[in-house]
Amino acid sequence: MANYGLQGKVAVITGSGRKKGIGFAIASKLAAEGCCIVLSDLGVPKGNEFSSEHIGITDEMNQLTEELIKSGARVIAQPADVRLESDCEALIKAAVDTFGRIDILVNNAGVGYLMEEFTEFKESSWDAVLDVNLKGAFLCSKHAARYMIAQNSGCIINIASQAAKSGFPYAAAYTASKHGLVGLTRSNAVELGPKGIRVNAICPNHITTGLGHWQNEFFSKKFGLDYQTYLQGIKDRNPLRRTGMVEDIANAVAFLCSDEASYINGEALNVSGGEEYH
Ligand SMILES: NC(=O)c1ccc[n+]([C@@H]2O[C@H](COP(=O)([O-])OP(=O)(O)OC[C@H]3O[C@@H](n4cnc5c(N)ncnc54)[C@H](O)[C@@H]3O)[C@@H](O)[C@H]2O)c1
Numbered sequence: 397m398a399n400y401g402l403q404g405k406v407a408v409i410t411g412s413g414r415k416k417g418i419g420f421a422i423a424s425k426l427a428a429e430g431c432c433i434v435l436s437d438l439g440v441p442k443g444n445e446f447s448s449e450h451i452g453i454t455d456e457m458n459q460l461t462e463e464l465i466k467s468g469a470r471v472i473a474q475p476a477d478v479r480l481e482s483d484c485e486a487l488i489k490a491a492v493d494t495f496g497r498i499d500i501l502v503n504n505a506g507v508g509y510l511m512e513e514f515t516e517f518k519e520s521s522w523d524a525v526l527d528v529n530l531k532g533a534f535l536c537s538k539h540a541a542r543y544m545i546a547q548n549s550g551c552i553i554n555i556a557s558q559a560a561k562s563g564f565p566y567a568a569a570y571t572a573s574k575h576g577l578v579g580l581t582r583s584n585a586v587e588l589g590p591k592g593i594r595v596n597a598i599c600p601n602h603i604t605t606g607l608g609h610w611q612n613e614f615f616s617k618k619f620g621l622d623y624q625t626y627l628q629g630i631k632d633r634n635p636l637r638r639t640g641m642v643e644d645i646a647n648a649v650a651f652l653c654s655d656e657a658s659y660i661n662g663e664a665l666n667v668s669g670g671e672e673y674h
Contacts, residue, residue: 413437
């Protein structure tokens with residue numbers, strides 16, 4: 397285990413209530429590094445866009461909280477719909493009320509399953525993706541930054557995507573939202589940097605989480621390939637001949653939050669095995 401000097405830091409991770417997800421891997425890594433953790437997720441299905449197949453429900457989040465507590469970490473769970481400013485404000489306040497401060501915010505909540513032919517793309521799908529992936533990060537960052545400015549220190553990590561650097565078919569909203577998230581990262585980095593807050597993004601390529609599995613099924617059907625052939629194609633195209641793992645992203649988060657990364661600000665770091673390099 398690396399020692400990133402994060403003991404006692406307080407970290408909020410949105411969309412972290414699914415066992416196989418990137419968010420929980422980040423929470424587990426930061427907990428192992430000694431951080432106090434606020435797990436958060438939507439908690440309850442909402443309408444067509446947020447069905448139980450795709451979102452982290454409260455029961456699972458509570459189980460994961462117990463798991464981390466048993467490992468010795470200090471953890472609370474706070475459901476939040478990141479589309480709602482009141483929920484985002486309450487989420488950040490819960491961290492401060494419980495642990496006294498907020499040092500790390502990871503904007504990880506994301507919708508990557510609303511993909512449609514561009515000419516048939518529903519306005520409701522567009523709004524759902526932009527509201528979670530971009531507005532959610534804006535709202536959580538805004539409320540976290542208020543406390544971080546008062547502390548004169550803090551670190552915000554936005555989980556963007558390879559789709560923040562390259563275009564993907566059927567994914568107009570997702571691609572636009574992730575490009576936008578890098579724009580938010582850069583604006584925040586220059587505005588908040590003088591106030592002691594570093595803001596960076598991480599751009600993963602494919603990882604077979606619940607969301608990643610859905611995308612494998614979607615794209616393999618679209619391209620007329622069976623699932624395994626499609627997945628093998630992704631591996632074959634990658635210089636390291638594998639797909640990403642949730643731990644790859646969690647490790648990058650821990651590094652970016654540490655003092656080892658104290659001069660890294662406003663970056664959109666590819667964690668893609670060399671598949672994406674601009
Ligand atoms: N898996 C991949 O291949 C991949 C690649 C690049 C980027 N990403 C990004 O990584 C992040 C995590 O994705 P993942 O693959 O772990 O999938 P995931 O489905 O496990 O995680 C996404 C989380 O966002 C939550 N969420 C959705 N709507 C929400 C809302 N309104 N409020 C609060 N939370 C909400 C979901 O409940 C879920 O827990 C996402 O931002 C995704 O875009 C994933």
